[in-house]
Amino acid sequence: MKDDVRWVKTHCARMDHGGCALLVGVKDNKIVSIKGDPDGFLNKGYICPKGVASPDRLTHSDRLKHPLKRAGKRGEGKWKQISWQEALSEIAQNLNKIKEKYGAKGVAFGVGMPKGLEHFVLIRLANIFGSPNVISSQDVCHAPREITGVHTCGFYPVANLHHKSKLVLLWASNITSTNEEGEISSMLLEQLKHGAELIVVDPRKIDLVKKSKKWLQLRPGTDHALALGFLNVIIEESLYDKDFVENWTYGFEDLAEHVKKYTPEKISEITWVSPDQIRASARLYATSKPAVIQWGNPIEHNIYTFDTTRALICLMAVCGNLDVPGGNVHAKDPKIMGLGQFVRSDLIPDKRKEMISAYHGVIPRLMTIAPSFFKKAILEGVPYPIKGFYAMCANPMLSYADSRQTYEAFMNLDFIAVADLFMTPTAAMADIVLPVASQFEMDDIGHYGLGHGFILARPKVVDPPEECWPDIKIMNELGKRISPAEYWHNDYSQFLEDVVNPGDLTYSQFVEKGYLKGPDRFKLYEEKGFRTPTGKVELKLSTAGKFNLSPLPTFTGLPEEDDPEYPLVLTNSKSQYYLHSSYRWIKRLREKRPEPKAEIHPHTALQYGIKEGDEVIIETRYGKITQIAHCTDIVDPRVINASHGWWFPEEEAESLYGWKKSNFNFLTSAEKLGKEFGTPNLKAIGCKISRK
C-alpha cells in the first residue's frame, strides 16, 4: 500500500509568511502524509504544527464548495447557491455599474496575505479595470520596512540569515512561533548553533530569550525610542564604522548631534529598559561583525513606525552591516518578469495621484491603500466615494483596526464580493461569495515581488473540489468581463509561465528546480553607489522637505498618552497555531489553542482578583471584549497581552460567528494614524481589566 503513495515536492503557503519546502504524500487524490523537505532552501526539513495540519483545510466539511448569492439582508447568513457563470456576471454587472456612476476608482480591490501570485494578479486586475485602489494591510506589515528602506538606502534591507553572522539582533520577531516573511526559524537556530550571539528585543519573554545573551523587555510601542538610544551609545562611544560612515553616509554629523539627547537614562524612562542594558546591547551590536537585525512586523503596528524603521536602518548603516554577508542586504532577484510589467502599471500612469492615499499625503512609493483610509472613503466620501469591494484571502472584519467602524463601512458599500476557502465574518457580509482552491490544489509561485531575492515553486498536489477555483483563475475570468479581454489569458496558468519565462524556463522546469534565487552579490554600492538622491545611505533624508518627512529619526512621544483611567498597556500577539484570523476551524489546531488567551502577570492578576482561566473583560477607550486569563510572568506587570484575530466559526451565522466577543480590533482605533503609512496604533493601548 505504501507504494501507492506518490510523493510530491511543493512549498507551504497561506499558513504564515514562511515558505517551508514540503514533501507531500498523495494517494487517490488525497494528501495522506506531509513532512518538511530536508532539501528545503529555507527550512532544511523543518515543519511546524500549522504546516502539519495544513492539508486539513482541503477536506474540512465546512469548506465553501459553490458560489453563493446573498438571499437575506447583508450579514444575515442566508444564501442561494448559484453557478460560476451567474456569479461572475453578477460581479461584473455590479462593478461596471459602479464604474459608470463613480468612475473605476469607486471600486476597491482588497487582499489579505496570500503571498502567492494571486496577490499580483489582483493588482493587475485593479490596474486594468482602472482603479488605483488596492487595499492591503501592508501599512502594518512589510511596507514600512521596505519603503523606509528604499528612501533611506535605496533598497529593502532584509536579514541575510544564509551567511554567518556574529550576532543576531532579534527585534520584535517571535520567529520560532510565527515565522517571518522569507525567513524560517530554522535558519536563525542554525546561526545560533554556529556560535552567533543573540539579543532579543521583545515585551514578552519569548522562547528565544532562553538562548539569548540579552533580553530587552521594552514597553510596548517604544521601539523607536530604544533604537535611538542604541544610536546615542554607538555614536557617543565612537563605536561606529568610521570608514563606511565617512564614505557612504549622508548627514552623519546631523544625526550625531540629533541623537545626543537620547541618552540611555532618558530612553530608559520611556522604554523601561535599564540604561546598563541599553549600553551593553548597543555595544554588543556595534562590535560584533557582521551583525544582522531580524525585525518583525510588530514595529509596524505603531503610528511611529517610520521613525523606528529609519532608526534601525541607520543602526545597520553606521555599524557597517548594510549589504554585507550576514548583515542586512539588498537581495537580488533571479531572472524573472519585473513586477511593474506583470501588474501592467503602464495602464494606470496616474495611479500615484489618483489613489485614495494620495489625498492623505502618504510617503511616496506606498502603492496600496491603508485600510483606515479605505474606510474613510466609504463612510465620508473622502477624497471620493468607494462603493464596491472585491476581496480575496482577507478578513477585514477582524483584521482592520476599529472593527465597529469596519462593520459600518461594509454596511455602506453597494456591493461586496469575497473569495475565500471558508465562510468568515467578512464573507458573511458579502453579496457574492466565491469558493477558492487552496494551496496544494493549484499551481502557484511563492515570494514573488517580496524583495527577498528568490521565488518558490508551489505546484499543485491534488485536484480541488469541482467548483473551487484558484483565485488566479477567478480573476482571469472576471478580468475578461470587466476589462479588455486582450489583457487576460485563455488559460490562467500562462501567468505562471510569464513570471519564469524570462529566465528561459518553463513553469515545469522551475518546479523541477524547486526555487530560483538571485545571485549573492554584496556591496554593490562600491560600484554604483546607493540608489538614493545623494548616492549614499541617507541618515538624514535629503528629500525630507520635498516629501514632508522628518529628516532624522525622532522620538515624538508614546503612541498614546498615559491615562490613569486606563492604567495598563495593552499589546497583542499572534498564536503559533493560527494565521491572523484564520484556521480556528481546523480541529488539530483548535485543540492546541482552543480559546483566546490574555496574558496577565500574576501580580497584576492578584491585584485585580483574577485567576487562571477566568473570563476577563479588557476595556480601552474604544471598546471592550472578553478573553480568558492566563497568569504568566512572560509579560511585565504593567502589560496585558491579548490574542489577535479571534472569532468562533462554530457560532451562529447571524452573530457573524461571535466576532464581537474576543476580537482585538474592538479595542483599537483608526483615528490617530501614522502620517507616512496610515498605520494605526495596535500595540500600545491604554486599558483596564476586570473579572467577568
Ligand code: SF4
Ligand atoms: S513555518 Fe510557516 S511555512 Fe513553515 S510549515 Fe509552518 S506555516 Fe508552513
